[in-house]
Amino acid sequence: MGYSFDFRSVSFGPLWEGLIVTLQLTVAANIIGVVLGFPLALLIMSRFAPIRLPAMLFVEFFRCTPAIVQIVWFFYCVPMLFNVFLGSMTMGILALGLNLMAFNAEAYRAAIQAVPREQLDAGIALGLNPLQRTLYIVLPTAVRASIPVLLTNGIGIFQQSALVAIVAVQDLMYQAKTLATETYRPIETFTIVALVYFAVSFPVSQIVGYLERRRQLMMS
């Protein structure tokens, strides 16, 4: 065990740039996932099979394949099959965003279905029409109920975004690999990078825990 740590050779400049890229990927993917996940949830709950089945297929594709396969597929197969390549950053955002959209749709669906039947009965008894019941009862209750899962999924995408390094998006992980190779200091570099991922994720997971405890209190 003669290894002597040397953190001085790890330069923070590239890591900082990488973190910025990682955060951009995360934020953009979350905007896609949070906004488009909701209409997708409505589609997978449609009574009309030609609408429901393609939507379910979309969701299941993302849920039942590894994220790394989705990313690779997106980068290599989509450009060849459809002749579109929108730049590695855009492609990365799309791959992560669509993945998150599928997972968030499931979170929204569970939350919508968890709105108690009695709430809707009360809405009918108060004369609210179906659209008003959706807008004023189902939507606010379901969105609130799904926030902890949306945050968990969102921070999951922050971590999974490290996978786009393999297709040359210059995120935190990519910069780390480059740096580790250049400096011959992989242990120091990846230790620091792990700590950075942890430092961002941990507070969010604490917030999720807090929200869930508060929610249980609200529901009791």
Next chain:
Amino acid sequence: MTMSFSAPLVKIKSLHKSYGPHIQVLKGLDIEMKPGERVVVIGPSGGGKSTLLRVMMGLEKIDSGSISFAGKPYISSEAADKKTVIDTEVRRSIGMVFQHYTLFPHLNVIQNLILAPCKVRGENKASATKRAQALLERFGLGAKASAYPAQLSGGQKQRVAIARALMLDPKLMLFDEVTSALDPELVAEVEQVILQLAAQDMPMMIVTHDMWFAKNIASRVIFCAGGVVVEDGPPEQVLGSPKEERTRDFIERVFHIRH
């Protein structure tokens, strides 16, 4: 002696309702309710009491039969296509309070009260809020206007639910076991509010298992079992000296009263 004739407020004609092909809950129910009457419906569980109220509110489909309110038919179904037709305009004259608290958890008390008046009737927010505040004061909840449902006791929640239904000026109130989920010490405050409404001649139909409450509020008691009306009459008769064997058995069993 003067003859007083009053048209029925509610007229239920041969109401049939089943869940699936085998479970018949209502098997031809006929009830006429006069204005100003306070009908308490009692009976064994599964006998169709709650289903009756839910059907009257338009929350359940029916197989056949019809219900009219103030002379206007508003729920009907023809046996042929089993399609339940509901006139939502007429139904708006009816308010309902449920067993489980159904306050909207994301809205505070005032917001719960004014949601329907503002969205359904297009009332402006200021006037609805003013009416809501007055109603809350009347029910001893004036200080709770900005509280959220989670911050209220069960009894307070049910009183808010009653106030919320009253915001739409119903001409008939339906109470479906509104005290069954409450802790015993909270039952009285909810029953007081309903008695207060009764004193103002609000017509109501009440499903309850509370004997004291039934006696004090009913102007008429209906014993419902097996999907039909078994006995129907003034409370002294149905609760005090029931004619039907089944009514007597039920009252002895549930209310522990020997005749």
